[in-house]
Amino acid sequence: MDYFDIFVSILGSTIRLSIPLIFTALAGLFSERAGIFDIGLEGKMLAAAFAAACLAYVSGNAWIGLLGGIGISIVFSLIHGFASITNRGNQIVSGVALNFIAAGLTVVLAQAWFNQGGRTPSLAGEARFLPIILPGVDVMRDVPIIGPLYANVISGNNILTYLAFAAVPLSWWVLYRTRFGLRLRAVGENPAAVDTAGISVIWLRYRALVVTGFLGGFAGAYLSIAQSAAFINNMSAGKGYIALAALVFAKWKPVPVMFACLLFGFLDAVGNFMQGKPVPGIGEVPVQAFQVMPYVLTCVLLAGFIGIAHPPKAGGVPYVKER
Amino acid sequence: MTPHPAIELAGIDKSFGAVHANKNINLTVAKGSIHGIIGENGAGKSTLMSILYGFYQADRGEIRIDGKAVTIRDSQTAIASGIGMVHQHFMLVENFTVLENVMLGAEGGQLLAKGVSGARKELKRLEAEYGLDVDPDAVIEELPVGKQQRVEILKALYRGAEILILDEPTGVLTPAEADHLFRILKVLRDQGKTILLITHKLREIMAITDEVSVMRRGEMVATRRTAETTVEELAELMVGRRVLLRVEKGEAQPGKVLLSVKNLTVKDGRGVTMVDNVSFDVREGEILGIAGVAGNGQSELLEAIAGIRKPTSGEILIDGQPVAGLDPAQLRQIGLAHIPEDRHHMGLVLKFEEYENSVLGYHREPRYGRGALLDLDAIRKDAEEKIAKYDIRPPNPRLKTANFSGGNQQKIVVAREIERDPKMLIIGQPTRGVDIGAIEFIHRRIIEMREAQKAVLLVSVELDEIRSLSDRIIVMFAGKVVGEETPDAGEQTLGLMMAGAV
Amino acid sequence: AEIKPALVYGTGGKFDKSFNEAAYNGAEMYKKEFGTEYRDFEPTSDTQGEQAIRNFASKGFSPVIAVSFAWTSAMEKVAAEYPDTKFVIVDSVVELPNVRSVVYNEAEGSYLVGLLAGMASKTGKVGFVGGMDIPLIRKFGCGYAQGAKSVKSDMQVFQNMVGTTGAAWNDPVRAGELTKNQIDQGADVIYAAAGASGLGVLQTAADNKKFSIGVDSNQNHVHPGSVLTSMVKRVDLAVYNAYKDLAEDKFTAGVQSNGIKDGGVVYAVDDNNKALITPEMKAAADKATADIIAGTVKVHDYMTDNKCPL
Amino acid sequence: MSTASVPLPNWISYGVLPLLNLAVAFFISGLVVWSIGENPFEALKLLIEGALGRGEAIGFTLFYTTSFIFTGLSVAVAFHAGLFNIGSEGQAYVGGLGAALVALALDHYVPWYVTMPFAVIGAALFGAGWAFIPAWLQAKRGSHVVITTIMFNFIAAGLMVYLLVNVFIVPGKMAPETRTFLPGGQLPKLDWLMALFGMKLGPAPFNVSFIIALVMSYLVWLLIWRSKLGYEMRTLGISPSAAAYAGIPYSRTVIIAMLISGGLAGMMALNPVMGASARLQVEFVAGAGFVGIAVSLMGRSHPLGIIFSALLFGILYQGGADLSFEMPNITREMIVVIQGLVILFAGALEYMFRPAMVRIYQQFAGQKSGGK
Numbered sequence A: 001m002d003y004f005d006i007f008v009s010i011l012g013s014t015i016r017l018s019i020p021l022i023f024t025a026l027a028g029l030f031s032e033r034a035g036i037f038d039i040g041l042e043g044k045m046l047a048a049a050f051a052a053a054c055l056a057y058v059s060g061n062a063w064i065g066l067l068g069g070i071g072i073s074i075v076f077s078l079i080h081g082f083a084s085i086t087n088r089g090n091q092i093v094s095g096v097a098l099n100f101i102a103a104g105l106t107v108v109l110a111q112a113w114f115n116q117g118g119r120t121p122s123l124a125g126e127a128r129f130l131p132i133i134l135p136g137v138d139v140m141r142d143v144p145i146i147g148p149l150y151a152n153v154i155s156g157n158n159i160l161t162y163l164a165f166a167a168v169p170l171s172w173w174v175l176y177r178t179r180f181g182l183r184l185r186a187v188g189e190n191p192a193a194v195d196t197a198g199i200s201v202i203w204l205r206y207r208a209l210v211v212t213g214f215l216g217g218f219a220g221a222y223l224s225i226a227q228s229a230a231f232i233n234n235m236s237a238g239k240g241y242i243a244l245a246a247l248v249f250a251k252w253k254p255v256p257v258m259f260a261c262l263l264f265g266f267l268d269a270v271g272n273f274m275q276g277k278p279v280p281g282i283g284e285v286p287v288q289a290f291q292v293m294p295y296v297l298t299c300v301l302l303a304g305f306i307g308i309a310h311p312p313k314a315g316g317v318p319y320v321k322e323r
Numbered sequence B: 001m002t003p004h005p006a007i008e009l010a011g012i013d014k015s016f017g018a019v020h021a022n023k024n025i026n027l028t029v030a031k032g033s034i035h036g037i038i039g040e041n042g043a044g045k046s047t048l049m050s051i052l053y054g055f056y057q058a059d060r061g062e063i064r065i066d067g068k069a070v071t072i073r074d075s076q077t078a079i080a081s082g083i084g085m086v087h088q089h090f091m092l093v094e095n096f097t098v099l100e101n102v103m104l105g106a107e108g109g110q111l112l113a114k115g116v117s118g119a120r121k122e123l124k125r126l127e128a129e130y131g132l133d134v135d136p137d138a139v140i141e142e143l144p145v146g147k148q149q150r151v152e153i154l155k156a157l158y159r160g161a162e163i164l165i166l167d168e169p170t171g172v173l174t175p176a177e178a179d180h181l182f183r184i185l186k187v188l189r190d191q192g193k194t195i196l197l198i199t200h201k202l203r204e205i206m207a208i209t210d211e212v213s214v215m216r217r218g219e220m221v222a223t224r225r226t227a228e229t230t231v232e233e234l235a236e237l238m239v240g241r242r243v244l245l246r247v248e249k250g251e252a253q254p255g256k257v258l259l260s261v262k263n264l265t266v267k268d269g270r271g272v273t274m275v276d277n278v279s280f281d282v283r284e285g286e287i288l289g290i291a292g293v294a295g296n297g298q299s300e301l302l303e304a305i306a307g308i309r310k311p312t313s314g315e316i317l318i319d320g321q322p323v324a325g326l327d328p329a330q331l332r333q334i335g336l337a338h339i340p341e342d343r344h345h346m347g348l349v350l351k352f353e354e355y356e357n358s359v360l361g362y363h364r365e366p367r368y369g370r371g372a373l374l375d376l377d378a379i380r381k382d383a384e385e386k387i388a389k390y391d392i393r394p395p396n397p398r399l400k401t402a403n404f405s406g407g408n409q410q411k412i413v414v415a416r417e418i419e420r421d422p423k424m425l426i427i428g429q430p431t432r433g434v435d436i437g438a439i440e441f442i443h444r445r446i447i448e449m450r451e452a453q454k455a456v457l458l459v460s461v462e463l464d465e466i467r468s469l470s471d472r473i474i475v476m477f478a479g480k481v482v483g484e485e486t487p488d489a490g491e492q493t494l495g496l497m498m499a500g501a502v
Numbered sequence C: 001a002e003i004k005p006a007l008v009y010g011t012g013g014k015f016d017k018s019f020n021e022a023a024y025n026g027a028e029m030y031k032k033e034f035g036t037e038y039r040d041f042e043p044t045s046d047t048q049g050e051q052a053i054r055n056f057a058s059k060g061f062s063p064v065i066a067v068s069f070a071w072t073s074a075m076e077k078v079a080a081e082y083p084d085t086k087f088v089i090v091d092s093v094v095e096l097p098n099v100r101s102v103v104y105n106e107a108e109g110s111y112l113v114g115l116l117a118g119m120a121s122k123t124g125k126v127g128f129v130g131g132m133d134i135p136l137i138r139k140f141g142c143g144y145a146q147g148a149k150s151v152k153s154d155m156q157v158f159q160n161m162v163g164t165t166g167a168a169w170n171d172p173v174r175a176g177e178l179t180k181n182q183i184d185q186g187a188d189v190i191y192a193a194a195g196a197s198g199l200g201v202l203q204t205a206a207d208n209k210k211f212s213i214g215v216d217s218n219q220n221h222v223h224p225g226s227v228l229t230s231m232v233k234r235v236d237l238a239v240y241n242a243y244k245d246l247a248e249d250k251f252t253a254g255v256q257s258n259g260i261k262d263g264g265v266v267y268a269v270d271d272n273n274k275a276l277i278t279p280e281m282k283a284a285a286d287k288a289t290a291d292i293i294a295g296t297v298k299v300h301d302y303m304t305d306n307k308c309p310l
Numbered sequence D: 001m002s003t004a005s006v007p008l009p010n011w012i013s014y015g016v017l018p019l020l021n022l023a024v025a026f027f028i029s030g031l032v033v034w035s036i037g038e039n040p041f042e043a044l045k046l047l048i049e050g051a052l053g054r055g056e057a058i059g060f061t062l063f064y065t066t067s068f069i070f071t072g073l074s075v076a077v078a079f080h081a082g083l084f085n086i087g088s089e090g091q092a093y094v095g096g097l098g099a100a101l102v103a104l105a106l107d108h109y110v111p112w113y114v115t116m117p118f119a120v121i122g123a124a125l126f127g128a129g130w131a132f133i134p135a136w137l138q139a140k141r142g143s144h145v146v147i148t149t150i151m152f153n154f155i156a157a158g159l160m161v162y163l164l165v166n167v168f169i170v171p172g173k174m175a176p177e178t179r180t181f182l183p184g185g186q187l188p189k190l191d192w193l194m195a196l197f198g199m200k201l202g203p204a205p206f207n208v209s210f211i212i213a214l215v216m217s218y219l220v221w222l223l224i225w226r227s228k229l230g231y232e233m234r235t236l237g238i239s240p241s242a243a244a245y246a247g248i249p250y251s252r253t254v255i256i257a258m259l260i261s262g263g264l265a266g267m268m269a270l271n272p273v274m275g276a277s278a279r280l281q282v283e284f285v286a287g288a289g290f291v292g293i294a295v296s297l298m299g300r301s302h303p304l305g306i307i308f309s310a311l312l313f314g315i316l317y318q319g320g321a322d323l324s325f326e327m328p329n330i331t332r333e334m335i336v337v338i339q340g341l342v343i344l345f346a347g348a349l350e351y352m353f354r355p356a357m358v359r360i361y362q363q364f365a366g367q368k369s370g371g372k
């Protein structure tokens, strides 16, 4: 296997591993730009993965599964909104609570409904989003350089992968080219300005959270009914937090978010690939070293060693009308 | 048929818990006039305007606009009724452009693209008509405050406001900017708009209003035609008694130089120079006043002297010793006391009980506990003594600090800093938001410090306060000291210096 | 005699289609045959496993079977507290007079499937995806590699572990990604010894039209035509036999080591994979089985020295 | 709006309201139980019996309680300084390494009461050490401690597994864990304490670390409400700008608070490692660090409140284990759900019932004053 093949393989892996991060980070983008911190992305992803798997299993249709994932993720978002917008509670505490509830409830329900040790039954066929082979793969495959890239990286992904990449420019467009986006960005910087302009801060923030829930649903569905074929106990495995770090790294902007997520996906892919292989000059590195790499990198990024990020000014602070 | 008045308020009543902020307010404002509203801090002016703009709901009473009774549920209905408001603290999104701020809430469609060209055209028209020029693509945080305020006015006009409320619009402006604002307001009035102007500055009332109403403790106590009243009458109506404009004090007996600031430069977090090469001395037994419009570097200067902010360059000497590297705790130890500008965010921890605040900054002193532990009995006893001496009410050291009124909160800070018997005292805005009785009390304490041969540095945006307390006055503008004067200098002179016109 | 049997699973959960499910099947088999009800419990943490074992013992259950090495120390404690109760531990050894320790020679079983993998591979490259990186799983991998290399000494064997914590048993996403990596590198037969994570291996292999090898239970049915075979540990038999022995008063304590010889580890052939195992493969596997039993082929057990001589 | 500023007496703020929030959390948990087809009242009965029914059950309950007191205190100390330490889990994990190293080094030579003080120090030092980098990053670089501590939980898991698998494992043994400590490295059980109340502890691992936990609770109380450092931490926690004005050094105070927090989390390891299993195992913390968040929020970050809410969660954990044993349909994750609901209602929604409570209180108080 020559270096180019390795590169192509890692690139393909990078994309697969980045998709849930991209959806989740974009989800976080909408709530945080609206001034609501959302550490509960992890829980949303998990709950959505569970709901998607359940509904896909029952209906045998992946799209219905996706809708279920979106639905539950929005419900979680709304609870977060109820706590942090309506009741002006601590947003971090609320997010942590929702993460616990998702981690527990998914297993409790999975066990009660399916009796498979907290998993849902395996999905097959139409109940999953299967890889799509783009036209011309067979013709293209033998073209040097472009061929393998087209065949193994661009083609052969499931529909959600393509949707994730479509969601990036779409998010940008919504944020910067629509009325909703203008107001959303404003409410995250100065809710009082939005309020005095005659716009309801509460309603606006709730709508932002619905968008967050919507995108979070895709992330969860990708995990359980596209990337794998069932819901598994705690299958989000910290991706929500990594997505949050990517969001910080990307300074809360949609296109950089995509690149940040690809970077984390790439790290993960390299880690997987390097497992058990000697690193030139160092020798064999313990797998744990690769596994903790994204977490270490997150800390390095947060430490601002790679540029300081200024979060939306009103982030994390419940809005109270000033006198 | 006579035209209806622009605004009629009848029997407006509003309480916040135990605070009765507006009591049975009646007010009539004629169309096409500038109507001033004055009153002490906490008199209820902002509350009344907030009710008019839909921020608060009145408990009782009726609002009529152009003769029609309206229920103003929120800002949106206020805007729809033709009311615009320029708030004391600007309601602008700092990292947005002027255009985006103006459009916010009046975008003219789901997509921005449609509204943008219309908005540009409208901004051009408003600029031509009222002389309100700002670059639509400038980012707010890069604009000077005067221009930011213009954006606020543009926002209101863009929404078709016929009635414009301005809450203390000149507090942050230089005299020149204020003059510009007034010219704009007059043009607006002449075009038929109605303007409600809240201010503490009686001079401004006399200069541009047609009528003026006075509020006191939640009540509307009088309305006068401006042409038929005087500054003295208004002051008396405001406070309810004759006001002593000058504080009694003896001759200054300045001793040796205690605090010396040499070529001090301070930059803020973004690297903007806030204090620019400032030098001055403060002697024992004198009060040096620093006058200036808010935001000209006084806050940063005070913070640098108090050790809260690191100066970029220059020297600060106390008793001849350089102290620029010391932190606030070390500075306290060598006898520097600091009454900060902002008691809510700096001087006090509002969630603490009173006695805990009475040692803030001095909590490590041995008299408040040896070793690692605090001696709560000693602290409470100490707090009780200060409460008695400064007449802090209610006299309860276990009460949460947030539950004291502004004046009493300020007394807690003043008592803590002065009772320490410091060598020198630096003070920012000692009487901001404080009622008249407390103001006199605090002023007397400051004079006493001077009489006891302490060095006092006083920063205030209130010219009257500066002039009545200080022995010497320096004026800051744009981070620089633009000159030194005696307290006898005319208001005009100082005003011009504060505007950077000298 | 009438018995009151109990079963405590490992933390992977009852229906992992693998190890725990095998134990469950054994208990079900006994129940069906003799009509004896049993109680079982799925712990999710270590403290809880110990409590469950003790709970059963204190409520008069016997034998109490605990599957998974994770319950070793728990078993040591509880079995000492209840000397009159019979206990069985699977995958570990507890030396007490009332405990039967059932262990398997996974190295031998893995050797066999490694051999089959080596023969089935067209690329000369095979893969192994383990669950949690512990000696036991390395033992699987080591046996497998020995088997694969017995086919062709230059056979390339990729080995990956899903993780280093208990979560590794439950992370089919990462397992699938590792599998995909190995496939990208040319592997065309991948052996999963990863508990529930193994399902991700099987899934990915099926999605990419490669072969996989299941573990512990017979997993051939999970993706028929793609699962080449399964390395089955007859945990079901261990459970069944323990119940039966006690009921028939034939229960013995001590270590019960199950290798190829006693049919404790086998490679599964059924309708789902009959077509995949060619006669040559079968012949080679049979020969290897005979050689191992005869001792002419020695499969190195990683756990004896924590090394794999390859 | 107007009700937000009305002061309520302490017995309502710290008594009635938390209990009300708790009740709602339990009510919803009951709905979950009911929705999966079990009887919530039956479940509650089983849970309470399982936690308090016998001496042994109480022993287990108190064993869990001990761990939760430590982690609850850990979260609370950081919280007072305005820091939300979600890293107690990882700090406890690494703290276990400190305890184990001491036990492994000394258990051959000295009795447990000599080992214990060193183990306490070792656990605390290692826990504190693990908190140091997030603390430093927060203090000097402004990286949000919530995210960095979560990251450090993951990193701790990687590190500990590496050490257990590659360094500490006993050759030939399956489980990645250290050798069993000799009695010199074990904390004795508190049979005598139970006997005082006429109960038998049985095999429950209720041990001396419970007493250490109580001592730490007292020390934390002393720290927060009676010491100069505690005063500074609270000032910083409530108002960073006032702290700057008062000359309270931000970095130093943040780092010290996190070190104390990490140290307390680390001490939690004494209980399972030296008190129960007498060896260092993978994942021995088993979520106790996260439970600490709920415990601290429930207990309003006050040591006394923490002891009570730790007991509550001890009951939940032990009773829940028994419950899932008796009702296999209810898995143990039910406890995680309850935990999440408690954090939601006692933490994020803590003000939900306040306005209603203010109205009721005012009516009641109004009637009283109207009567005179």
Ligand SMILES: Nc1ncnc2c1ncn2[C@@H]1O[C@H](COP(=O)(O)OP(=O)(O)OP(=O)(O)O)[C@@H](O)[C@H]1O
Residues within 6 Å of the ligand: A322, A323, B016, B017, B019, B020, B021, B039, B040, B041, B042, B043, B044, B045, B046, B047, B048, B433
């Ligand atoms: N949201 C609120 N909650 C409680 N009390 C309030 C609130 N807003 C205002 N008050 C109180 O109502 C009274 C009137 O305040 P208001 O802000 O209207 O005064 P003002 O005349 O504008 O004072 P200033 O000159 O300081 O601006 C004050 O006692 C104030 O503390």
Ligand SMILES: Nc1ncnc2c1ncn2[C@@H]1O[C@H](COP(=O)(O)OP(=O)(O)OP(=O)(O)O)[C@@H](O)[C@H]1O
Residues within 6 Å of the ligand: A323, B019, B041, B042, B402, B403, B404, B405, B406, B407, B432, B433, B434, B435, D005
């Ligand atoms: N926004 C508010 N929320 C709650 N209570 C308030 C508010 N504003 C004022 N109060 C309370 O109302 C009472 C009277 O306030 P008062 O008008 O004397 O203060 P103030 O001068 O407006 O203070 P400051 O200007 O410093 O804010 C005090 O008990 C004060 O704590």
Ligand SMILES: [Mg+2]
Residues within 6 Å of the ligand: B041, B042, B406, B433
């Ligand atoms: Mg006021």
Ligand SMILES: [Mg+2]
Residues within 6 Å of the ligand: B045, B046, B047
């Ligand atoms: Mg006001």
